[in-house]
Amino acid sequence: MKKIKPIIITGFPYAFPYYFKVFEYLKNKDNFVFVLPKLWLAKAGKIRIKLEQKPDFTIYGLKSMSYGGHLIRGLFKGWLPGIFFLLPYLKIKYDAKVLYSCSEPNLLTTLCNGIIAKLCGLEHILFTWQNVVSEDRMTGLKLKLSNMLVRLNFWFADGVICGNKKAAKIIEELRSKKHELRILVSPIAGINTEKFRPLSRADIISDWRQKLGIKSDEKLILFYGALDKRKGLNVLIDAIKLLVTNYQLPVTKLIIVGTGSEEESLKLQVKSLKLQDKIIFLDWMPNDQLPALLNVSDIFVYPSVPSGGWEEQFGYAMAEASACGIPVVATKTGSIDEVVQDGKSGLLVEPNNPEQLAVAIYKILKDDDFAKQMGESGREYILNNFSHKVIASKIEEFLLRFTNK
Template sequence: MSPSKYRILHINSEVNWSGGEAQTLNLCKGLLERGHRCILVCPQKSILSERAGRSGITVKDVAMRSILDLASIKQLNAIIRKNNIDIVHMHTYKGHFLGAVASYLSGVKVKLVTRRMDFPISNNVMNRLLYGVLVDKVISISDSVRKEVQKVLPKGKDSEVIHSCVVTVEFDPLARRENIKLKTKNKNFVIGTVSNLVKRKGIKHLIIAFGKMLNEYPNLKLLIIGDGPLRTDLELLVRELNLASHVKFKGFVEDVKSYLLDMDIFVLPSLEEALGLAIIEAMAMSLPVVASKIGGIPEVVEDGTTGLLVDPGNPEELSCAMRYLLSNPELLRAMGENGRKRSEQCFNNDILISKYEQVYRELIDG
């Protein structure tokens, strides 16, 4: 018997774009392809709203300005009732609070939230209500996140881990593989990262580590994809270290695939990281990864097999890891291929859709 098809309301309150918004969009698209009806609630003019609309997803614009936005709660309640929603799935903190209250008022059967941050959750009455009472299930994107969530859940209620995933068939690494031999001969390598430019991403340490490599690799380039409040400070650091001719800031890019094709090593030097969707995208493009041994990253990167893990905030160790890979082109290639296989086997979007369908069924039937 084919599984039941559900009416699912997804709530995401973010205006800007990051891994969580990519996951929300891919989940909605995948569920639609499997015959479920999905409605996505997000703020008007958000990047997610625009991209979801282009993908044929039904979008409802709700401002969700704060957790005390009573008008948004009223709108959400109306959407739930009008569309006879079976499941409310919340993806952000404000969306969680507003969606949980609206779901309670509307009497919808199933409520769940996906938690994508691994910073500590205050063990107070409000959070115990939000995570332990007002939703039926908390999904964590990594075991690192799950451990924090578990601290505010009542005894006997467990968070389930569903790792973030990518649509691996959209990543074609063949062109990148063909360039490796030529780059090895000329040492025209490109180190790259895709990241929000905020302190917890540790990009400062990558820039410092990169500067230590130029004596050995004078043609080396560093490609930084992403934007954020620290961009001006990081550009100043690049100039102070006389790296301006080697480091390129590309800002926010809607589709990073073409830039991943140009890279030889992907680096994520985070000081905190719940999982690292950008790493999964890099692995899908057959890129070897150098990343921090922190948070959920070790759940993605197999140290010594798909990349190298280093201590966070350590430019010297980061530099040594990158240098080691560049000096071993066969290892560079093998780790990239291993990463592609791992992304297909463990982090393919079809896996994520199936796991969420199973959670939905269990909650509906329960």
């Protein structure tokens, strides 16, 4: 008897174990087949992810044509050429009904998947994070070609999963009203709230603080992520200078974790402001080490700024901090307000404003009860809205709707 698996999922984001973890919370894993890159390279090849078979999952591995880049390589990011031959086989073997491509509508990768899906008689679902309209990101011929590709991808699609509410609004305005397109607002995965949770600080605090050379009475401010201009870390460093000089917070340390193009520039800024004893840089860390570091922190700061037509599209780091019960200070840009509840789980300030950032940090650091209340509200919000369990249920229910057509 044929084993029926109606839903096929592909897309390089799910090569990352952190994102694939969401599927462990599916109600019926037997409904799904995964087609993923055998090898995925990230952060300019510094991170190599080899595909591993997982118990309870049906997974096929294919070679990726491109890991991203400029021009044509960028347009084919995550493209698995072998899917042209594999998809018809999977359609017959499992009586598949749906192909979900976790791939943006401005990529040729998505278009190729959409075409082969239709040739195989499959419903096609795609994904987008894009929360800024094309006209604010590009002009001229590039804008026209991009919009043409996006609309073409919508034509070959039956549904779209949007990573944030602003993306859903953009899709509604771009799609053809003559073409039915179902929309779900959900990130590609949730937060592992079993791993990112409040820990007994006594178990970890002395070890981490000893490693970092931080005294027990010092308040710890944390950031982790890419060290590039979009993250606004130069603004955060200026805010730390204000905290030290204007707010007289002598027992405060900022930990910056990550790598990126702005690393040397940021270190020079720290030196010029004479903050070497206040700011510590740490290299990129595996995700498994972050819960402990979050739990020894007093506040998580994410000073993201708009950059070149880009704005923050979700913010997993902020959600992880909230899941650990840590209050968050972030900026009013992009879709951050969908992750951080201003005045409840954290405080939001205007981007590129070190004065507002310093005031918000000070307000939380000076009031332990206020900080604790925010941390508790943040964890509850993430549990109810962005845990792996919640997101898996939303994605599963949405995709199954297309199997009944």
